[in-house]
Amino acid sequence: xxxxxxxxxxxxxxxxxxxxxxxxxxxxxxxxxxxxxxxxxxxxxxxxxxxxxxxxxxxxxxxxxxxxxxxxxxxxxxxxxxxxxxxxxxxxxxxxxxxxxxxxxxxxxxxxxx
Amino acid sequence: xxxxxxxxxxxxxxxxxxxxxxxxxxxxxxxxxxxxxxxxxxxxxxxxxxxxxxxxxxxxxxxxxxxxxxxxxxxxxxxxxxxxxxxxxxxxxxxxxxxxxxxxxxxxxx
Numbered sequence: 001x002x003x004x005x006x007x008x009x010x011x012x013x014x015x016x017x018x019x020x021x022x023x024x025x026x027x028x029x030x031x032x033x034x035x036x037x038x039x040x041x042x043x044x045x046x047x048x049x050x051x052x053x054x055x056x057x058x059x060x061x062x063x064x065x066x067x068x069x070x071x072x073x074x075x076x077x078x079x080x081x082x083x084x085x086x087x088x089x090x091x092x093x094x095x096x097x098x099x100x101x102x103x104x105x106x107x108x109x110x111x112x113x114x
Numbered sequence: 115x116x117x118x119x120x121x122x123x124x125x126x127x128x129x130x131x132x133x134x135x136x137x138x139x140x141x142x143x144x145x146x147x148x149x150x151x152x153x154x155x156x157x158x159x160x161x162x163x164x165x166x167x168x169x170x171x172x173x174x175x176x177x178x179x180x181x182x183x184x185x186x187x188x189x190x191x192x193x194x195x196x197x198x199x200x201x202x203x204x205x206x207x208x209x210x211x212x213x214x215x216x217x218x219x220x221x222x223x224x
Contacts (some may be wrong), residue, residue, distance in 0.1 A: 009154075022186035027181070031211050043157075043205065043215045051213075088156060092211065100174060101147050102213065 002027050002090050006105035014113055016078055021108045023072040023089035031092040032072045033102065035061050036085045043088065046074075080111045086110070116141045118216035120205050126222045127195055135190045135219050145208040147187040150174065151218075157204065163188055163193040190218030195223040 013019050023032070031050055035043040044072045049065035049072060056063050060083065062075045072089055086109045090102040109113040129132055139146065147162035148202045149172075159172030161184040177199055179191040192199060198221050205216040 004156075004200065033213070042217050043213075048211060092158075100170070101159040101162050102149075102157070103173075104149075106154060106156070108157040 002091060002103045004089060004103050004105040006089055006108050008105055008108060008111045012111045012113065013076075013079055015080055018078065019076050021073070021074040021076075021087055021110075022084070023073075023105055025070050025103075026090045028067070028070075029091045032044075032065055033090045033092070034074055035090065036073070037086045037088065038085050038108070046087075076110075081112050081114060084110055084112045116214070118207055119207055120203075120216040120219050122219060123217060124220050126224065128224055130194050133192050133195060133221075135192075135203060135205075135221070137188045138186050139188075139205075139207040139214065140186065141209065141214065142185060143207035143208060143209045143214070144185065145190055145223060146182070147172065147206050147208070148180065148188070148190050148203045149206065150176070151204065152201050160190070160203075172201050195197065195221075197223050199223050 005024045007022050033048055034046040036045050036046050039102045047063040050066040054065045065072045086107045088104050088107045090104045117153045121136045137222050148160040149157040151157045153218055158174045159178040160178050163169045166182055166185050169180050171184050203219045207214050
């Protein structure tokens, strides 16, 4: 059964600081996704990671994938208030129900304070 | 504009009153799915469809039905809603590994 664990689930940090969100998954998978969700909104795609060692960067966010360790990280550099949101990782693969689709982590609620 | 639309966006209903949430995409994608989002649980897949007339259960299908008669539409049907189906629902389509999510439907069942 595919399980996806994110940590931390809640993070309060100050502007200007760096931090990392971790995403562990239990079985091999073809793709790993990172999404951002603002309150009351839909999911915004941030990154799609396809292969071992993949690293993608967009502004202050950088995502990486280690398929051998089944670990992805989302690193925030010099955080700003606008990055406050909930961040989800999701893995493409079969879940315990035999379903084909994304299995999501529970999300990391990030608050960045001035 | 390429998009996934859902209707209604907000719905308050009573236990047992059948309802349908519509989902439509204009990208000609074969794969579509429904997720529900609950606090602290992330998103969980309800049903998915690989193509017209092909549907299958996700992780939490109990209490839901779907149909896929046309490629663009994938409605979610709650025959007899119960309070534990109060949730935020997202429809999505997928192409070449990229997911496209709808805006969400917030459902409250009293």
